[in-house]
Amino acid sequence: MSQPDPPAALPPREPRSWFVHAAVDTAVAFLLLVIVLLILGVSFWIVLITAVLVGLAAAPFTRRAEVRALEARKTSDAG
Secondary structure, eight states: OOOOOOOOOOOOOOOOOHHHHHHHHHHHHHHHHHHHHHHTTOOHHHHHHHHHHHHHHHHHHHHHHHHHHHHHHHHHHHO
8 A cells, every 4th residue: 555645734824813812712711710600609790801801811822822833833844
């Protein structure tokens, strides 16, 4: 049997915007917090505000991680 061809390299792209990272991080934080905090009797609005604050705080870190991953992908494709 012959070896399958290696997969084609992914096309280069720019990192997603800070807003996209903030929105996704907020959604993930909300999903992580909502069940536990609502069981503990915390108001829905407090859960929502906490999720937004966590999402906004995490966005720069997740965007930086995406930039590093795209750079690593670029160098591994070139090599």
